[in-house]
Amino acid sequence: GAVVSQHPSRVICKSGTSVKIECRSLDFQATTMFWYRQFPKQSLMLMATSNEGSKATYEQGVEKDKFLINHASLTLSTLTVTSAHPEDSSFYICSARDIEGVNQPQHFGDGTRLSIL
């Protein structure tokens, strides 16, 4: 149980392209999903908290107009990297927390490796 699916797993695109990443909870409902960014050999850095039916909460230093988050249902959150540039290249990972409450564990997807040429 507690499976989180992330799609696509890999994206290679030209500078200036916008890229959408999907995060789905397959066997549970998630009021809250989280988006992280991870550079090689580094830890996970929280970018934003995605709440179903409301606006996302962004961490300090993360541009909300650059990283658009939509959480339209209890099983799907999307992250759109708008007008991506080479410095946006990274490993983006989502996690989801069961609707039962804030004391539930976060379960992670397998990440999306974004490469901007």
Next chain:
Amino acid sequence: GENVEQHPSTLSVQEGDSAVIKCTYSDSASNYFPWYKQELGKGPQLIIDIRSNVGEKKDQRIAVTLNKTAKHFSLHITETQPEDSAVYFCAASNYNQGGKLIFGQGTELSVKP
């Protein structure tokens, strides 16, 4: 805000030996401490977690201990196997404040056959 320090950054053990990874946290209000295993190119996988009302938890070869007074917690892996090789992350959160995870820097564990 919360800060989590994790040590060591790399750990190499022989198959069958034990491995211990330690983390300290700064916010005494943190009440949930999960450990994740991340294999190359994949997302983190929850392997064990502990809440602040418990001092120790065990699941087969994996155990976690928590010392709230000293604000540190540790992961213990016994009888290590080559498939235990991965990067391990500790994290801390306060689910009374939204449950955001603050991660440690990670430990790259290598188990040599």
